[in-house]
Structures are given as structure tokens and as C-alpha cells.
Amino acid sequence: MPPDVMLEGEPATQAETSTTYAAHLQMPRQEQDISRTPSQDGVSGGPTATAQEPLEADDAGSFENDSALGDTDDSSERTSLFSEIMKYREENGRRYHGYKDGSYLLPNDETEQNRLDLNHHVFTMVNKGRGGGLYRAPIDKPARVLDVGTGTGIWVMDFGDAHKESHIIGIDLSPIQPTWVTPNVEFLVDDAEDEWIGQKYDYIHIRMLAGAVKDWQGLLQKAYNHLNPGGWLECTEFEVWIKSYNDTLHNAPDIKKWQEGLQEAANKFGRTMEVAVNLEGWLKEAGFEDVVEEKTVVPSSPWAKDKEMKTIGAYQLMNMLDAASSYGQAHFTRVLGWSREEYAVLNAKVRTQLKDRSLQLYSNLYTVYGRKPKPPKTTPDAEAAE
Numbered sequence: 170m171p172p173d174v175m176l177e178g179e180p181a182t183q184a185e186t187s188t189t190y191a192a193h194l195q196m197p198r199q200e201q202d203i204s205r206t207p208s209q210d211g212v213s214g215g216p217t218a219t220a221q222e223p224l225e226a227d228d229a230g231s232f233e234n235d236s237a238l239g240d241t242d243d244s245s246e247r248t249s250l251f252s253e254i255m256k257y258r259e260e261n262g263r264r265y266h267g268y269k270d271g272s273y274l275l276p277n278d279e280t281e282q283n284r285l286d287l288n289h290h291v292f293t294m295v296n297k298g299r300g301g302g303l304y305r306a307p308i309d310k311p312a313r314v315l316d317v318g319t320g321t322g323i324w325v326m327d328f329g330d331a332h333k334e335s336h337i338i339g340i341d342l343s344p345i346q347p348t349w350v351t352p353n354v355e356f357l358v359d360d361a362e363d364e365w366i367g368q369k370y371d372y373i374h375i376r377m378l379a380g381a382v383k384d385w386q387g388l389l390q391k392a393y394n395h396l397n398p399g400g401w402l403e404c405t406e407f408e409v410w411i412k413s414y415n416d417t418l419h420n421a422p423d424i425k426k427w428q429e430g431l432q433e434a435a436n437k438f439g440r441t442m443e444v445a446v447n448l449e450g451w452l453k454e455a456g457f458e459d460v461v462e463e464k465t466v467v468p469s470s471p472w473a474k475d476k477e478m479k480t481i482g483a484y485q486l487m488n489m490l491d492a493a494s495s496y497g498q499a500h501f502t503r504v505l506g507w508s509r510e511e512y513a514v515l516n517a518k519v520r521t522q523l524k525d526r527s528l529q530l531y532s533n534l535y536t537v538y539g540r541k542p543k544p545p546k547t548t549p550d551a552e553a554a555e
């Protein structure tokens with residue numbers, strides 16, 4: 170990744186979800202983030218995983234009634250690179266990235282951008298104020314921060330607002346980030362799977378890249394190599410399988426079919442979805458120390474009795490309803506050869522089952538972080554003995 174060169178739908182029903190949360194997201198970010206507890210901002214994570222109380226289902230009433238709520242001199246080369254970046258692929262009603270066309274199967278259109286921003290909001294709520302809702306690793310004023318696969322750049326901008334002392338770079342295949350940003354924030358179009366060169370970082374953040382990366386161990390090794398000693402890597406991913414808290418997944422056969430198809434397509438495409446459960450081992454293999462894995466239950470709809478979890482579930486449902494199309498459409502049509510119409514039928518059934526609160530659907534969210542070791546301190550005596 171040459172940092173100096175680093176130029177660095179479908180959903181017919183999308184209006185029903187997108188507009189709902191788009192309205193919410195028009196609020197200033199600080200107001201949106203109802204989970205932020207200022208007193209907890211900057212509080213670092215402990216060495217052990219967070220214990221989570223079992224969730225109790227709310228079997229009364231509907232949620233709606235609840236109140237809880239690197240640089241090149243060659244200008245023609247530059248021009249062609251620029252047009253490659255800006256040339257999007259339109260397919261089956263969705264828009265996909267143009268740079269490294271075909272290497273990532275989720276769209277980058279407005280529907281997807283809204284979904285990513287909503288998803289960010291879910292993460293901040295799930296983090297319950299830790300790191301201002303943005304991180305869990307015990308970082309301390311990192312000077313240089315990298316966000317790999319930054320999406321809309323919302324994490325980078327929030328981190329930049331909260332950490333004026335840091336310079337934060339977000340990289341992505343798609344140039345979908347705002348151009349007017351604070352001076353400590355920078356966005357570059359780049360492929361994280363290319364070679365990384367240039368300055369090192371003090372903190373690297375990777376979130377929701379399951380299905381996007383060919384060689385996870387290689388990517389994590391590059392992150393390790395490009396951290397300063399003592400620097401932290403933090404990865405956050407949902408487990409691939411949606412589960413049922415009351416073991417009623419058999420009542421959602423289309424969700425099962427969708428997940429199996431998605432996993433088959435992702436494996437065939439060579440970019441696994443099975444990332445979350447492997448992260449801890451992969452970080453250790455790459456050489457990280459003090460590796461911590463934290464697993465959190467995230468309800469997929471507002472079925473939980475607890476108010477906060479119900480709210481998280483409500484947002485997560487909006488996310489999942491769009492995610493069915495975002496994750497599924499190109500995987501099923503491009504990779505498995507389904508027709509657009511065939512996929513639309515499955516997508517509609519999946520959406521119906523996702524909305525069924527009696528299934529008590531949830532996913533495990535994994536956050537795994539680890540530190541690059543500092544070199545052992547050398548004393549004058551030890552140096553003299555060498």
C-alpha cells in the first residue's frame with residue numbers, strides 16, 4: 170500500500186428502511202450517539218472478555234409502542250487511475266466499486282452508505298461508551314491511526330473529532346468519503362491487499378471486512394509490520410452465522426438457506442466470511458501479544474426486554490434488512506449464477522423472517538485486539554556484554 174501514492178438496489182423496499190434511518194442520521198453525530206457516556210470516553214479495555222448477562226425476551230407489545238428509544242509524476246497515468254476509481258459498476262439496481270473492479274462484492278451506493286452509517290451507530294451502542302464508543306483496545310493518544318476498509322469514513326471522522334492529537338488515515342476501494350474533513354483526517358483510495366509501504370502507525374482499526382479479504386493472515390501480518398512497537402491492532406467482525414436465542418432457527422429456513430449460500434459463494438470467491446472466530450488465533454500467529462477477544466450478543470431485531478438491547482435490536486434490524494441485499498445479491502448472482510429474480514424471491518423471504526421477533530435472532534460480535542511487542546530494554550551492562 171503506497172501511502173504517498175495511495176490515491177491513495179435493489180431493495181424495492183429499501184425506502185422503508187433507508188429513509189427511516191436516514192432521517193435519524195441527519196442529526197449531528199453527537200446527538201445520534203445515545204450510547205456515549207462522556208465520563209467513559211477514552212476508558213481502555215481490560216484484559217478479559219466482557220461478561221454479558223443472558224438476554225430476556227420481551228413478549229409483550231410491539232417495539233413501535235416502546236418509548237426506549239504515493240505519487241506518480243505521469244499525468245496520463247494519474248488520469249487513467251482517477252477514471253478507474255470513479256468508474257462504478259451498475260448491476261441489478263445496485264452500484265459497485267470500479268477500482269479493482271470485481272474484488273469486493275458489496276455495493277457502494279447510497280443505500281449501502283446509509284447502512285454502513287447505521288451499522289456504525291450500532292457499534293457505538295454495543296461498545297457502551299468504551300473508547301467513546303469507537304474502540305476497545307487500551308490505546309493512549311496514538312499519533313498515527315489507520316482505518317482499513319473505511320467505508321463512508323464515519324469511524325475515522327468520529328475518531329478524528331475525539332482525538333485531535335491523532336492523524337487518521339482511512340483507506341478504501343471506493344471514494345465514498347466526504348472531502349470536507351478536519352485537518353487531522355485523510356481518506357485515500359487504496360487496496361489493503363496491495364503491498365504496504367511508508368510510515369508506521371500506532372493504532373490500526375479494521376471493522377467489517379469479512380468477505381472482502383483474500384488473505385487474512387497476510388493482511389494481519391502487514392498490519393503487524395506497519396505498527397510501531399507497542400502499537401495496537403483492533404478488529405471487529407460479526408460471526409457469520411445468525412443464531413436463535415430460543416433455538417427456533419428451524420422456523421427460518423430461508424435465513425439458513427441464505428447463510429449457507431452466502432458462505433458457499435464467499436468460499437468459491439476466495440474471500441471467506443468465517444473471520445470473527447479466527448481472529449484471536451490469527452493475531453497471535455502474527456506475533457501480537459496481550460491479545461483479547463470480546464464477544465457480544467447483538468440482537469437482530471427488537472425482541473429483547475432490556476431497553477438498550479431492544480433499541481440495538483431495532484437498529485440492527487434496519488441494518489440486516491438492507492444487509493440481505495448488500496451481502497447476498499452479487500454473491501448469489503455473480504458467483505452462484507442465480508438470476509436477479511431468483512435472488513429477489515429469497516431476499517424477500519429472508520427479510521420477512523428477519524422481522525419475526527419470536528425467532529429471537531442474534532449474532533455474536535467479536536472484537537479482538539492485540540499489541541505489537543516492544544523490543545526488550547537493553548541496559549548499558551547488556552550492551553557492553555554483547
Ligand SMILES: C[S@@+](CC[C@H](N)C(=O)[O-])C[C@H]1O[C@@H](n2cnc3c(N)ncnc32)[C@H](O)[C@@H]1O
Pocket residue numbers: 266273275285286288289317318319320321324340341342343359360361362375376377378381382
Ligand atoms: C462492510 S464495509 C465496512 C466499512 C467500515 N469499516 C465500517 O465498519 O463502517 C467494507 C468496506 O471495505 C472496503 N474494502 C473491501 N475490500 C477492500 C480492500 N481490499 N482494500 C480497501 N478497502 C476494501 C469496501 O469498499 C467497503 O467500503
